[in-house]
Amino acid sequence: MSIASVYAVTQDELNQAKALIDSNISCNQLTNDQLEIMGEYYMEQMMPGEAHVRAHQMMGLTEGSEAEEQFHINMTKRIYCGENVGGGMMGNNYYQNSQNNNSYQNNSFGFQVFFYVLLVLVVIILVLIILLLVNKLKKHGGKK
Structure with a gap:
């Protein structure tokens, strides 16, 4: 296209x-x-x-x-x-x-809606990354 x-x-x-x-x-x-x-x-x-x-x-x-x-x-x-x-x-x-x-x-709201949605997505992604890292550390910590 x-x-x-x-x-x-x-x-x-x-x-x-x-x-x-x-x-x-x-x-x-x-x-x-x-x-x-x-x-x-x-x-x-x-x-x-x-x-x-x-x-x-x-x-x-x-x-x-x-x-x-x-x-x-x-x-x-x-x-x-x-x-x-x-x-x-x-x-x-x-x-x-x-x-x-x-x-x-x-x-x-014009641009504000776009930036708030973007901000929420970034926060969600960061929280998921932190949860994954904590989960990996727990798994690796338990194997020692």
Whole structure:
């Protein structure tokens, strides 16, 4: 399954974004469209293919929506431009949008849910590792 078939960004756009990044062009010379495809590129590097799509779904982003575009623009401003854009990666309007009250976009959980789930998984894995080590030590301690 190709990247283009999974979501709207094309390989050509990813190549354009890579060329822009490699050119070290100044941020004030970039258009919002260029910032957006660069954000798509960065996200694709961090979460390739289906993981990119799932991340969008988890954050309540709809492909082609203003919130999704702003997310990628803000990502580029943070990573490439080194800016500290307000309102997190979603921009100031992301959490203030109140058209769909059942969406992640309209509550304060956005990224927090993802990170809390990740934190819980890490804690569970650490506890399991500790239990395994204790169990192994008991077995080896009893054989002496």
